[in-house]
Amino acid sequence: MDRAETSGWQAALPRDNGCVAPLQGTAERRVPPERAALPPASVGASPNSAQNEIDYEFTEQAVRPGLYLVGTPLGNPADWSARAQAVLQAVDLVACEDTRRSGLLLAHFGIKQHLISYHEHNKAMRTPGLLRFLSQGHSLALVTDAGMPAISDPGSDLAAAAAExxxxxxxIPGPTAAMTALAASGLDSRRFTFEGFLPVKGKDRSLRLKQLAQEERTQILYEAPHRLQKTLEELLLEGLGQRRLVLGRELTKRYEEYLRLTVAQARAYYQTVRPLGEFTLILEGREAFDARQPEPEPAVAQAGLEAELEPRLRDLLQAGLSVKACAARLSEETGRPRNELYRLCLKLKDKFTDL
Structure with missing residues (x-):
């Protein structure tokens, strides 16, 4: 564009040391800067259609001032929607995690745009300028390298600031690795939690791993290849060796792979195979794991209960509590009937010859 064209709306572009990525593709932009019409929808649905059905009569005429969170392909360009492409062509500016990577994607689809970087290392500096840009009535799109921005992504800070x-x-919805892997996992998808990346080290990581072990619902985690073996080892140490685990990598790409193993099997496998690619882990929750365990025989169950309660009962008796008081305390702690525990306490007390 010549100087006259850049003197208006583009003058408001947020700059870092005066540097904004140039237009991608050819020198001329397809869409006039004032706004661009998005592809019209087909007409055919009744105006009385149910709210959860597709609104075939809706036609999004143009982008409006504001922030657009635009999903990008995980790895297969055929997954990218026409709406996402049209919005990215039409907005005034695109903020992206990596301008080179996003530039290649836009160029592949013939989209000419101004790009500006927004990532973990510059988000604090960049956010105020992008908010000023929005305050001047411009439209801004945010994309990540792959998947949905603002989901386990630095873009969540910009989305929060814009909302505030x-x-x-x-x-503009697009694929996410979490939902893609969950759908393919075969594990319970009715109730699940999304953990994203675990803390790298320290008490926060240790606490999160302990919480994972107790979580009843299916859990979704992201992990980098160089940390996968450490994570599997720590899950094993938390007693999750027999939990089902689905490991997805290269999702939607040519070499897409899902491994359906237990945590123990996955650890053994990746001791001999080098992990490659970013991983999405789907971990069986405690509720589903417990539900598929066989019911113990009554005698075995009774022996297990006695072994579990014996140390606690000894502590209570040594503290001076009566058998009746011990049964009441254990009933509160375990939720089991007081009468049952009273009989058990009497039986176990006879073993404590030193009390």
Whole structure:
């Protein structure tokens, strides 16, 4: 564009040391800067269609001022929607995790745009400028390298700041590794938690791993290849060796792979095979794991209960509590009937010849 064209709306572009990535593709932009019409929808649905059905009469005419969170392909360009492409062509500016990587994607689809970087290492510096850009009535799209921005992604900070400032936020949905792997896992998807990346080290990581062990629902985690073996080892140490685990990698790409193993099997496998690619882990929750365990025989169950309660009962008796008081305390702690525990306490007390 010549100087006259850049003197208006583009003058408001947020800059870092005066540097904004140039237009991707050819020198001319397909869409006039004022706004661009998005592809019209087909007409055919009744105006009385149920709310959860597709609105075939809706036609999104143009982008509006505000923030657009635009999903990008995980690895297969055929997954990218026409709406996402049209919005990225039409907005005033695109903020991306890696301008080179996003530039290649846009160029592949013939999209010419101004790009500006927004990532973990510059988000604190970049956010105020992008908010000023939005305050001047411009439209801004945010994309990540792959998948949905603001989901386990630095873009969540920009989305939060834009929401706090009252700017409109529009989501252009796209694929996510978490939902893709969950759908393919075969594990319970009715109730699940998304953990994203675990803390790298320290008390936060240790606490999170202990919480994972107690979580009843299916859990979704992301992990880098160089940390996978450490994570599997720590899950094993938390007693999760027999939990089902689905490991997805290279999702939607040519060499997409899902491994359906237990945690113990996965650890053994990756001791002999080098992990490659970013991993999405789907871990069986405690509820589903417990449900598939065989019921113990009554005698075995009774022996297990006695072994579990014996140390606690000894502590209570040594503290001076009566058998009746011990049974009441253990009933509160375990939720088991007081009468049952009273009989058990009497039986176990006879073993404590030193009390």
């Amino acid at each position: 400032a009252g700017f409109p936020i529009t989501v």
